[in-house]
Amino acid sequence: MTKVKSLVLAIIAVFAVSGVSAQTAADVLKKYNDAVAFINQAKYTEAINNFEAVVKEGAALTEAQAVQAVTEARKKLPVIYVAKGKQLASQKKFAEAIPVFQQAQKRAQLNSDMRYVAEAKKYLTACYKYQGNDLLNAGKGMEAIEMYKKGAAIDKNNTELRILIA
Numbered sequence: 001m002t003k004v005k006s007l008v009l010a011i012i013a014v015f016a017v018s019g020v021s022a023q024t025a026a027d028v029l030k031k032y033n034d035a036v037a038f039i040n041q042a043k044y045t046e047a048i049n050n051f052e053a054v055v056k057e058g059a060a061l062t063e064a065q066a067v068q069a070v071t072e073a074r075k076k077l078p079v080i081y082v083a084k085g086k087q088l089a090s091q092k093k094f095a096e097a098i099p100v101f102q103q104a105q106k107r108a109q110l111n112s113d114m115r116y117v118a119e120a121k122k123y124l125t126a127c128y129k130y131q132g133n134d135l136l137n138a139g140k141g142m143e144a145i146e147m148y149k150k151g152a153a154i155d156k157n158n159t160e161l162r163i164l165i166a
Contacts (some may be wrong), residue, residue, distance in 0.1 A: 008102050024068040028058040032069040035076075044084035047054065076107035078116035083122055094127040094134075101127065125155040 035050035051073040058070040081104030088097035100132040108116035128151030135144035145165055152161040 024057060025061050025063040028054050028061060028066045028069055031057070032073060035073070039076075039080060039083075042083075042087070044080055044087060046086060047080050048077065051080065074107075075113075076112055078104045078111065078113055078120070081107060082116060082119050082123065085120075085127075089123065089127055089130075094131045098124060099129050108165075121154050123157060125151040125161070127151075127152070129161060129164075136164075 031050045032054045035047045035054065038044070038047035038050065053076070054069055054073040058066045059074075061067065061070070082099055085097045085100035085104060088094075088100060097113070101120045105117055105120035108114075108120060128147045130146030132144040132151070135141075135147060148161050148164045152158055152165060155161070
């Protein structure tokens with residue numbers, strides 16, 4: 001009799017786990033679809049949050065759609081981080097844009113996506129340059145040089161920054 005109870009409990013546990021897994025896969029797919037909708041509305045922060053959740057929550061799932069959603073979210077994250085950074089930079093919020101571009105670079109490196117690694121570096125360098133220009137215009141030459149040095153550390157071949165540092 002105890003073997004029958006154990007078997008019944010094991011079967012119930014299997015169905016409960018598969019039900020939870022299916023719900024999690026459905027949640028991951030919903031977050032993915034929501035992220036895509038946010039991109040179309042230029043709500044990059046919300047899209048990033050949803051894609052990050054897809055990657056985190058979907059990593060352990062084995063359902064084909066969930067695996068595909070995780071793969072696509074990983075590919076899209078650097079692109080969306082760059083878009084968010086550009087949005088901030090266009091508003092002259094360079095200090096806020098810098099960590100966004102750094103995250104874009106990190107995500108792109110994880111994907112071995114050299115195009116977006118280069119894109120993130122380009123915008124990072126530009127943010128440091130513009131911050132340096134603002135500091136220089138405010139009469140803070142030494143602080144400006146420090147910003148230019150940060151940009152030059154990212155793009156070692158940037159002659160414009162090298163000239164500004166000199």
